Amino acid sequence: MNEAEFDRHVRTGERNKEVMELVHNWCSHAQVRNHGGTGLIAMQTGLPIGMFGMQCDFAPAGGIAGWYLEEGALDFYDRNCVHCEKRQAVRLPNLSQLVAERDRELARRKEAAERAKAEADAARADRKQRRDALRTGQSPATCALLDDLQALDDHPSDEARTRIVETVKLAPEVLTAPITEYFFELAATRAGGCQTEALLVLQHVGADPARLAAAALGCLARHESVAVAAGIFMATPSLGEEAAVEAAVPALISLASPPRLPLSHHQRRLQPGPLEAVFGERPKAIRRGIQRLLDSRQSYSIRTGTAGLKVLATKDPVIPGQFGKTLVAKLARAHLLIDNDEADRDRDMVCSDLQRSIAAIFLLEPAATDQLISSFFEGASSEGEARLIRVYEEVFRFAVRGKATLEDDVAGVVLTRVIKLASTSNNFKVLSEISQIFRDGSGSLLRAARKDLDVVLGAAAVLDARFEAFNAEQNRKTNVSTLDALEAGNFRSTLDNLRECFATIAARAAEGDRLATESYIDFLTKVDESRTWLVSALLKETSHLISTPEGLNLVLPELYSGLMGTSTLVRATAAETLGRAGKSRIADLPQLVLEAFVLLLSDRYVIVHQAAAGALENIPLPPHLEQAAGLALLQLIGAYKSEKDTSGFLPRCMRLYLHRFAKEEQLKEALAVWFIGILMAVPPSSNLRALNSMSRFLKDDPSYVDLVISILEDQSVREYGEEDAIRLAYLIPDAEALKRADDLAKVAVRRRDRAPYVGAMVEILTRVGAWEQAITAVEAAWEDVPDTVPKRRMKWARRMQVVAVRFEAAVAAGDAEQRAALKAEWEGLVKALDDDEKQYAARRNPLPSFLRTHRGG
Secondary structure, three states, X not given: OOHHHHHHHHHHHHHHHHHHHHHHHHOOOOEEEEOOOOOHHHHHHOOOOOOEEEEOOOOOOOOOOEOOHHHHHHHHHHHOHHHOOOOOOOOOOOHHHHHHHHHHHHXXXXXXXXXXXXXXXXXXXXXXXXXXXXXXXXXXXHHHHHHHHHHHHHOOOHHHHHHHHHHHHHOHHHOOHHHHHHHHHHHOOOOOOOHHHHHHHHHHOOOOHHHHHXXXXXXXXXXXXXXXXXXXXXXXXXXXXXXXXHHHHHHHHHHHOOOOOOOOOOOOOOOOHHHHHHHHHOHHHHHHHHHHHHHOOOHHHHHHHHHHHHHHHOOOOOOHHHHHHHHHHHHHOHHHHOOOOOOOHHHHHHHHHHHHHHHHHHHHOHHHHHHHHHHHHOOOOHHHHHHHHHHHHHHHHHHHOOOOOOOHHHHHHHHHHHHHHHHHOOXXXXXXXXXXXXXXXXXXXXXXXXXXXXXXXXXXXXXXXHHHHHHHHHHHOOOOOHHHHHHHHHHHXXXXXXXXXXXXHHHHHHOOOHHHHHHHHHHHHHOOOOOHHHXXXXXXXXXXXXXXXXXXHHHHHHHHHHHOOOOHHHHHHHHHHHHOOOHHHHOOOOHHHHHHHHHHOOOOOHHHHHHHHHHHOOOOOOHHHHHHHHHHHHHHHHHHOOOOOOOOHHHHHHHHHHHHOOOHHHHHHHHHHHHHHHHHOOOHHHOHHHHHHHHHHHOOOOOHHHHHHHHHOOOOOOHHHHHHHHHHHXXXXXXXXXXXXXXXXXXHHHOOOOHHHHHHHHHHHHHOOOHHHHHHHHHHHHHHOOXXXXXXXXXXXXXXXXXXXXXXXXXXXXXXXXXXXXXHHHHHHHHHHHHHHHHOOOOOOOOOHHHOOOOOO
């Protein structure tokens, strides 16, 4: 986030604070609620920045919550406050101040609209007077044409427009000299409402080509009747002054390929023909027009210039290169050379278009463009460097989108540059962008890496050294602020990610190539054992190399050494790599390797046995090793059952054991009870998916109900986990649900604030015929809804649920009198909801009040 955006958020928060005070002063019942979270800026400044909206216990209609509280407060006022008899005023100034300001602004707009209408009426009267004067001495046919112009001026319609043009086509003689002059006047301004028709008429009767071309250029310069004017000038591009052609360039580009708009799905019919034709005849004027656009400080103008380059590049690919220095300079110094624009937040769109244009140049002249970009790196700001590095990312996106074939020399230049920057840059944003380049890396990048595999592996080693040096430097620092610690942590993570990226790219580049694989393994064997992370990272990525038997044979010695090594990190990595090998490759492994792997399940170091347990899911074992692995897994479960496991390792081990090793007789004897006892002590909020996976093995044990109850009562289970928790509840056998009906009803009462839980309990209880407990549960949910005006409809809806459950109970009991009473209550609730909906329909219109004709209602 840049400083300008930070200031904008602070100003918004300060205004929201002022509005909040006005709301509180308006009425003691009025409240302001935050409907979203609290961001860092809000925490730092204490200002109300977020999604705020107004509410009141006496308001029958809601409102809107938004970034700007003023809009939501006025909307709420229109829906509720203007009708309210419960208001208790507090003090001045209050919300009436905002309402008065809004009403004054509306009055001002109305007055301006009326003034504009009066001026338009006066101008229309002047045009009528001018047409009346032209009638003198004209034929009836010409006067009829003037009548059509008058009709179009009074009541614009497509029929009148068509009639004017068709009249001239059928009888060109109606266009006498005075009328021709008048049509040139009409072509010069849109005020008459028939500028397009005037150009078409003049073109059809063969008016003076020079004057017609000048008229068309004038329209293009003003962005009026662009399509028709462009078609006219396209026919005679040699006419017209150079300055006029230059001024017409933006309109020609917008017709050929307008800059893309955010969140726009509108498909326009692109017409590149006029721009291409004029460029063929007047290339210097077009270049000057594009240069003027690129030199602008306005985002949209610059983007229009890049759009023009994109169109012309299809005819002459070298055209964008002629503007290379301008494009790169504009991108590097965007914060100095491009003005802020609300429509282009943070200059994202203009910088993106500049990057695409430069990337297109890069594809043609990689070395020269790379050198040009490099020259602007020196002296560029941190943001400028980040914008420049994104050009290299954009080069690969061209290939991903299928818009260009990425030659190996292009990929090689990109790879060389990003390796150099990754090895030397201290700009966090640059390093982050390089990570993104590798994540989106195409096959071209891998081919380039295969050619310079030693360089890529060397870059991994350099990044490893940078990481260790940075860590050592940070450890020597004292009195580090929280912000500095956060920034250091981000930088450390980026370095860590980059060194891993280089190792990954190297391994993927070597995949399937024997010589490259041998080079990779040779590098791995020569790495000093003290650099455990580098050894581990390179060993981890060998999973790409063992996809073939030949690759497996080359990697196997290092993989076995890793399993038996002294480094805990390397042993853990070797186990994970084995787990990613795939069943077909595991079958090719010597038994000695699998024995070494099984031993890791009993390793005393956490990082090792957890990695081995994770890999075990994907590693088939011979029978004697399968039994040993199952026993080792049980030992891990026993060891972790009393530990505070925040990683979810224990439930994963239990799930694996149940799915792979557990026998039915074990479950019936004591295993299910033991596992349920362990799970009762495990935080369920982060392990619900694992619990669901185990539930079919455990549901038949009576203690399973206690496990479900403990999960439903756990406050740490958030809304996104409710569905998994309810799924566990639905698996309770009917016999156990009936036995524990009172306990399940108590759960519903205690968790009456969570409607899905109550609904699930009611469904289970009614399914087994526990009617009394079901009624207790659903009534608790109804009573939990506050009896306020905003919650009134919800309260009625909850009461309908109570009536429905009671009605089912009455049906089951054969109580006809109770059924009749409940039917009458149900019909009364339906009527109350319908009446309420009709009464407040206007106020509850989903559109905000400022978007509707009438406020309130």
